[in-house]
Structure formats: C-alpha cells, structure tokens
Amino acid sequence: xxxxxxxxxxxxxxxxxxxxxxxxxxxxxxxxxxxxxxxxxxxxxxxxxxxxxxxxxxxxxxxxxxxxxxxxxxxxxxxxxxxxxxxxxxxxxxxxxxxxxxxxxxxxxxxxxxxxxxxxxxxxxxxxxxxxxxxxxxxxxxxxxxxxxxxxxxxxxxxxxxxxxxxxxxxxxxxxxxxxxxxxxxxxxxxxxxxxxxxxxxxxxxxxxxxxxxxxxxxxxxxxxxxxxxxxxxxxxxxxxxxxxxxxxxxxxxxxxxxxxxxxxxxxxxxxxxxxxxxxxxxxxxxxxxxxxxxxxxxxxxxxxxxxxxxxxxxxxxxxxxxxxxxxxxxxxxxxxxxxxxxxxxxxxxxxxxxxxxxxxxxxxxxxxxxxxxxxxxxxxxxxxxxxxxxxxxxxxxxxxxxxxxxxxxxxxxxxxxxxxxxxxxxxxxxxxxxxxxxxxxxxxxxxxxxxxxxxxxxxxxxxxxxxxxxxxxxxxxxxxxxxxxxxxxxxxxxxxxxxxxxxxxxxxxxxxxxxxxxxxxxxxxxxxxxxxxxxxxxxxxxxxxxxxxxxxxxxxxxxxxxxxxxxxxx
Numbered sequence: 001x002x003x004x005x006x007x008x009x010x011x012x013x014x015x016x017x018x019x020x021x022x023x024x025x026x027x028x029x030x031x032x033x034x035x036x037x038x039x040x041x042x043x044x045x046x047x048x049x050x051x052x053x054x055x056x057x058x059x060x061x062x063x064x065x066x067x068x069x070x071x072x073x074x075x076x077x078x079x080x081x082x083x084x085x086x087x088x089x090x091x092x093x094x095x096x097x098x099x100x101x102x103x104x105x106x107x108x109x110x111x112x113x114x115x116x117x118x119x120x121x122x123x124x125x126x127x128x129x130x131x132x133x134x135x136x137x138x139x140x141x142x143x144x145x146x147x148x149x150x151x152x153x154x155x156x157x158x159x160x161x162x163x164x165x166x167x168x169x170x171x172x173x174x175x176x177x178x179x180x181x182x183x184x185x186x187x188x189x190x191x192x193x194x195x196x197x198x199x200x201x202x203x204x205x206x207x208x209x210x211x212x213x214x215x216x217x218x219x220x221x222x223x224x225x226x227x228x229x230x231x232x233x234x235x236x237x238x239x240x241x242x243x244x245x246x247x248x249x250x251x252x253x254x255x256x257x258x259x260x261x262x263x264x265x266x267x268x269x270x271x272x273x274x275x276x277x278x279x280x281x282x283x284x285x286x287x288x289x290x291x292x293x294x295x296x297x298x299x300x301x302x303x304x305x306x307x308x309x310x311x312x313x314x315x316x317x318x319x320x321x322x323x324x325x326x327x328x329x330x331x332x333x334x335x336x337x338x339x340x341x342x343x344x345x346x347x348x349x350x351x352x353x354x355x356x357x358x359x360x361x362x363x364x365x366x367x368x369x370x371x372x373x374x375x376x377x378x379x380x381x382x383x384x385x386x387x388x389x390x391x392x393x394x395x396x397x398x399x400x401x402x403x404x405x406x407x408x409x410x411x412x413x414x415x416x417x418x419x420x421x422x423x424x425x426x427x428x429x430x431x432x433x434x435x436x437x438x439x440x441x442x443x444x445x446x447x448x449x450x451x452x453x454x455x456x457x458x459x460x461x462x463x464x465x466x467x468x469x470x471x472x473x474x475x476x477x478x479x480x481x482x483x484x485x486x487x488x489x490x491x492x493x494x495x496x497x498x499x500x501x502x503x504x505x506x507x508x509x510x511x512x513x514x515x516x517x518x519x520x521x522x523x524x525x526x527x528x529x530x531x532x533x534x535x536x537x538x539x540x541x542x543x544x545x546x547x548x549x550x551x552x553x554x555x556x557x558x559x560x561x562x563x564x565x566x567x568x569x570x571x
Contacts, residue, residue: 052133060131067131071463082123085145091115106132154186210283247275304507322449323412327424333456334421355382356397379404396420402437412447427451427513445520453511457561458503464495474559481549490555511544
C-alpha cells in the first residue's frame with residue numbers, strides 16, 4: 001500500500017522498534033527504493049518483511065485513525081451511491097456506512113486532504129476517514145460498484161426507432177435491425193459494461209434471455225446462476241445483433257442456432273468469449289462463455305485433490321503410455337483438470353499435442369488443433385493426423401463416439417500417453433460407457449491406465465466462515481459416511497468477499513481408479529460394475545462421496561454442496 005510521506009519518514013524507526021525488521025534490512029529497502037520506481041511499502045511486502053495488514057496498522061497508528069478489516073464489514077449501499085466509482089478509484093477509497101450524517105470512508109491515505117475535500121463535496125456530508133489495506137480497498141471497489149445502473153443509463157439514451165418494438169410478438173421484430181441502431185454508442189457501451197461486470201464477478205457464463213416483457217441478464221458464478229439486471233425488451237434485438245457482429249455471426253438469421261467467439265480486454269485482463277445463440281418462444285437467447293486467460297495455468301495441487309489422491313494421479317501421469325480418462329457431466333471441471341495435467345507434463349523433451357472442440361486456452365510449448373467438421377477435421381480425423389506428427393502425449397478433448405475411442409486406444413497401445421474426457425457418472429461407469437460404444441473388453445483392459453471421476457463444489461468463504469448448527473439431514477449423511485456424530489459444520493455467514501452467498505471459489509471432489517492386474521482381469525471377464533467397484537475400493541480407491549465428506553470435515557465445503565452435486569440414489 002502507498003504510504004504518506006509522514007508515515008514513510010518514521011516507518012523505519014517504527015518497524016525496527018517493533019522487531020519486524022532489522023536496521024540492515026531497512027537500509028536495503030531504502031537502497032532498492034532509490035534504484036527503482038517502487039514504493040517503500042511495495043518493496044517491504046514483496047521482500048516478505050511485513051504484510052499489507054501490518055503496514056495498514058502502522059499507518060493507522062501514525063495517522064491516529066482506526067484501522068478496519070474490510071473483509072469483515074458489510075458496505076452500506078446508500079454510502080456507495082454517494083461516491084462515484086471513478087472518484088473511489090482515483091483516491092483508492094471506498095465508502096462504508098453513514099452514521100449521523102457522517103460518511104465513513106476507508107482510505108489508503110487517510111490524510112489526503114484533497115481526497116477528503118472532494119469526497120465531502122461530492123457526498124454533501126462530513127467525511128470520517130479510517131485506514132484499510134490498499135489491496136482490499138481496490139478489491140472491494142471491484143466487488144461493490146455494479147454496472148446495472150450505468151447500463152440502464154446507457155440504454156435510456158437510445159433514441160426510439162420505428163424499427164424497435166416493445167413486444168417480440170409484433171411483426172416488426174421480424175425486420176432486420178438497421179446498422180445505425182446496432183452501432184449506437186449506448187448499445188456498444190452497455191454490452192461492454194455487462195461483460196466487464198461479469199469478469200469482475202468471476203462469472204463463467206452470461207445469459208441474455210428474452211422474456212415476455214423484459215430482457216433478463218444472468219451471471220453463472222461458482223456454478224450457480226444469479227440475476228444481474230433486468231432491461232427493457234426494446235434493447236433485445238440491437239444487443240443480440242451487437243454480440244453477433246462481435247462474434248462474426250449472421251445478424252439476419254435469427255431462427256437457426258449459431259456460435260462464434262471474440263476477444264476483449266477489460267479491467268486490464270484479456271478474456272476470450274464464446275457466444276452461442278438459439279431461438280426461443282420469446283426470441284433469441286444468447287449465452288456467453290467467459291474464458292479468463294489469467295485462470296488458465298492452474299496446477300494440479302490447486303484443484304482440490306487430497307494428498308493421497310494427488311500422489312496417485314501423478315503416478316498415473318508418469319506412465320510412458322496408456323490412456324487416462326476423466327469422467328463427469330458437463331461443467332464438472334474435466335477440461336480444467338486436463339489442462340492442469342498437460343501443463344505439468346509440458347517439458348522440453350516431450351511433444352504434446354491436443355485435439356479440442358473448441359481450444360479454450362492456449363499454452364506455450366503445446367501444439368493445439370481445433371476441431372472443424374466443416375473442413376473435415378473431426379476428433380477422429382484430427383487424431384489420425386496427430387498420430388503422424390510424432391507425439392509423446394496426446395490430449396483428446398472428448399471421446400464422443402466409437403471411432404474416436406478406437407483411435408485413442410490404438411494410440412495408447414502404440415507408445416503414446418493419451419488423456420481424454422468422457423461423459424459418465426463415475427469411474428466404473430466410464431468402463432461401461434466404453435463398452436456401450438462398442439470397444440472390446442480386451443482393448444479396455446490393456447490400454448486403460450486409470451480413470452478420474454469428478455464434480456465441482458463450492459468452497460465455504462474463508463473470510464466469513466463460522467461453525468453453525470446443521471440441518472438434520474446434513475448431520476445424518478455426514479454421520480453415515482464418516483462414522484462420527486457432528487451437529488455443527490463451517491458455513492459462510494455472507495460478506496463482501498463472497499457477495500453474501502457464503503461461498504467463494506470452487507474445488508473438485510474426485511474418485512480415482514488406478515487399474516490393477518485384478519481389475520483388468522475383471523474387465524476382461526465381463527464382471528459386473530459392483531464387482532469392479534468393490535475391487536477398486538479394496539485397491540485403495542476413495543469414492544467421490546467420501547472424498548467430498550472428508551472436505552466437509554476439513555471445513556472446505558458443506559454437506560449441502562455434496563447433496564446438491566454428488567449425491568445419487570444408493571449413495
């Protein structure tokens with residue numbers, strides 16, 4: 001955090017007297033400060049000498065103002081309306097609450113007189129300043145200022161046009177939207193703001209849905225859809241057309257499903273956006289998938305594997321050849337795990353090639369191929385082509401049919417390590433899915449290294465989690481699996497960090513079956529799913545349900561999340 005000159009002047013003395021740093025360390029910091037453009041505070045934090053929180057406390061003591069933890073405070077919406085986002089960002093200050101006509105503001109520099117005067121004039125009331133960690137202030141400016149009001153303001157500027165209509169049931173809606181309506185700056189700005197807010201909120205998808213009398217904007221955050229804003233129905237067609245232009249679609253064709261993509265830079269971050277449209281009874285619906293490039297390079301340890309499971313999966317990845325399959329429904333994180341896997345395998349001595357539909361993230365040192373059926377490039381055709389390019393590791397985005405499965409197995413039997421995903425409920429179900437595709441049991445038993453089945457669950461917010469009494473059904477399922485009675489679990493109470501949902505971020509729950517010789521014999525002998533599963537558990541496989549309950553025991557998630565995502569009949 002940037003400190004005032006008064007604080008910086010005395011900072012060395014305070015840090016030395018408090019025992020946080022030595023005199024020699026302080027002199028090194030001053031030398032680094034003279035040779036770079038970095039603030040003293042930035043150097044202290046980067047060198048690991050102090051934390052942001054410790055600096056904030058020291059600055060508060062020097063300024064003689066309170067120091068607060070923004071993560072533990074709920075911001076008053078009335079206070080946020082008094083200070084515009086541009087001013088909050090300019091001074092790195094955020095309004096917290098109004099008490100007796102006094103506006104409390106958390107500031108990076110509480111004695112910035114110019115900032116206090118400007119905010120007092122803007123709010124029309126006295127400012128009471130408090131200290132907070134500067135990074136937290138920036139973070140909560142992003143979280144707290146929503147674009148809905150700004151979008152509505154932009155929409156209101158769109159002049160009424162004879163070609164616009166108030167109901168999609170009218171015949172006029174069938175006419176092509178004119179280029180001048182599409183190109184109006186308010187529509188362009190409104191679309192940009194909707195995407196900008198989605199990226200701020202960590203949304204994976206944006207849904208734009210026409211209803212009978214309004215246009216509904218929804219964000220999918222941590223796997224759950226949330227209503228973001230409601231707009232007049234009159235902006236539906238120009239907004240859809242704007243997105244179609246960006247994604248390279250045909251704006252005149254509103255009956256057939258279309259898909260496309262474009263890239264955009266927002267908030268200093270580059271994101272790729274996949275766009276899909278489909279006609280509904282109220283008009284076209286659009287879903288945008290946001291692919292934030294900053295999240296592409298996750299490593300396996302960050303995905304939620306338990307230590308033993310991670311060790312087992314890494315052992316499977318070290319196989320020189322064979323096939324590893326990841327199974328689960330759509331949205332269960334299979335692609336993320338595949339990318340983290342090839343990222344770990346990405347070493348100079350290996351030729352790693354992928355065939356994907358679509359290529360979601362691009363990696364240096366890995367040769368990625370996009371499926372293109374119109375050009376004759378299917379998964380099967382692409383996989384055949386990859387086999388002639390001397391690969392060591394092959395990632396097949398998804399096994400959808402018998403032909404792709406057969407070629408992937410042939411590749412795994414001829415000295416290649418093949419990673420792919422497949423739609424199946426669990427590890428054993430993956431074997432029977434291959435059988436359903438017409439793959440012979442001897443090919444499965446000889447090629448399969450192992451299977452990982454997974455789901456995604458929300459993490460309890462680390463900033464507001466507290467023990468709380470659980471509903472009876474959650475207590476029962478926990479006791480049944482773990483074998484101990486427990487009436488309280490960690491639940492998020494709701495705070496600024498998690499947008500008052502109690503959850504922030506997601507992790508995986510996994511079931512890893514490493515093929516043993518006995519398991520291979522069972523598959524070869526057409527054994528039942530139950531027999532194969534029992535043998536896998538004997539060999540050390542932790543069922544997905546138990547893996548999730550172990551995460552509940554650690555306070556990572558809640559029984560409710562498992563019941564919502566993992567629980568099935570017979571569990």
